[in-house]
Amino acid sequence: MRLILSFLVGIVFTLVVLAGVGYFAVKTGIVPADADSKPAALESWVANTALHAALERDTKDLRNPIQPSDENLITGVHLYAENCAICHGASDGRPSNLAQGFYIEAPQLAKDGVEDDPEAVSFWKVKHGIRFTAMPSFTSTLKEEEIWKIAMFLRQMDKLPPAVDAEWKKVPSVLSPK
Numbered sequence: 001m002r003l004i005l006s007f008l009v010g011i012v013f014t015l016v017v018l019a020g021v022g023y024f025a026v027k028t029g030i031v032p033a034d035a036d037s038k039p040a041a042l043e044s045w046v047a048n049t050a051l052h053a054a055l056e057r058d059t060k061d062l063r064n065p066i067q068p069s070d071e072n073l074i075t076g077v078h079l080y081a082e083n084c085a086i087c088h089g090a091s092d093g094r095p096s097n098l099a100q101g102f103y104i105e106a107p108q109l110a111k112d113g114v115e116d117d118p119e120a121v122s123f124w125k126v127k128h129g130i131r132f133t134a135m136p137s138f139t140s141t142l143k144e145e146e147i148w149k150i151a152m153f154l155r156q157m158d159k160l161p162p163a164v165d166a167e168w169k170k171v172p173s174v175l176s177p178k
């Protein structure tokens with residue numbers, strides 16, 4: 001009985017010390033609060049592992065219900081231009097000032113695209129966003145069918161039918177005036 005009691009007291013003591021160290025680190029500014037340094041290895045590991053686990057769990061049975069067609073792809077291009085180009089760039093792959101300032105870099109999708117990702121993965125990221133990054137959730141601002149059209153466009157970005165590609169090339173870069 002005494003052994004169990006000492007064991008429990010030991011656990012509580014350890015937890016109190018850890019909480020104290022955590023509080024001290026936050027209050028004295030040891031925990032970084034800036035957006036212009038690189039994320040720590042542990043932080044990246046936690047965020048990436050949690051994201052992959054969520055994608056694995058939620059996208060297994062998710063299928064795009066939208067028929068591929070030039071019309072649907074062009075809608076995807078227009079929705080991308082309105083909602084995404086400010087962070088992910090246009091067809092020239094040049095980042096806006098905004099995109100260059102994020103703590104977690106926003107990939108310029110014309111250069112570092114996601115054509116290899118299943119449409120369901122891009123759908124999930126756009127619908128739910130990515131926690132601890134600037135990637136927003138579009139749950140309340142885009143309809144599911146609109147998100148699927150964007151996901152379809154992302155999947156085919158490097159091999160678009162000519163009429164869709166022409167529309168994509170018209171999307172202006174979001175660069176700040178020099």
Ligand code: HEC
Pocket residue numbers: 079080083084085086087088102104105106107113114122125126130133134135136138150154
């Ligand atoms: C305010 C900036 C911002 C906006 C607007 C934004 N994103 Fe993102 N997005 C990000 C950032 C930052 C990341 C990187 C997150 C990460 O690395 O985990 C990201 C990641 C992604 C990824 C994953 C890329 C990869 O390499 O795995 C996809 C796909 C994506 N965004 C698509 C979109 C689409 C489509 C839209 C518009 C509907 C959009 N994003 C709007 C900032 C933004």
